[in-house]
Amino acid sequence: MATISELKSAVRDTLESRGVLGQLKARIRAEVFSALDDQREPRPPLSHENLLINELIREYLEFNKYRYTASVLTAESGQPEAALDRQFMANELKVSEDASSKSV
Template identity: 60%
Template sequence: MATVGALKQALTETLDNKGVLNELKARIRAEVFHAIEDPTTVKPQLSNENLLINELIREYLIFNNYKYTDSVLLAETGQSGVQLERSFLCQELKVQDSDESAKLPLLYSLLNNFVERKNCS
């Protein structure tokens, strides 16, 4: 007969192999955060720079399916759940978007441009 420890290990390995374990952990963290968050706390006003940075991060999180992390970011910042248009982000950041670059979050393009400039120096 299997021990409780062996069953626990088998269950953990099965959930991990199916990619469910990390999602469950992230969801639990998000739900705990939402449960203890005080809804009456007034969030500080976001500067334009912080809003742009948060939107870049959100685009990255959503692209990588980190939906619980995104929900915690929104709750902590008090930011609206409505995403800014990518064209607006490109305009504000003075980034040229192409059909190829539009397939990935802008953070990838910004990082790529930074690395390319550094290598040219």
């Protein structure tokens, strides 16, 4: 018969192997930040420039598999949940993409 400690370890290992544990931790962090965020002091509006900068940072984080950090950035910054279209970003930043840059 398994002990409570062994069961906890098995559940943790299973969640880690499925990639769920990190997602849960990130979601909890984001919810804690949201709960602690002082709603009486409104966040400044997200300017167009900051929207683009945040999107570049999010793209960098996701490219490097820092998805949990990206989820916290999205929650704290007020960035839209859905990523901005890459072609839109390229046009806004006046960047011309070629085949090799599209893969990054």
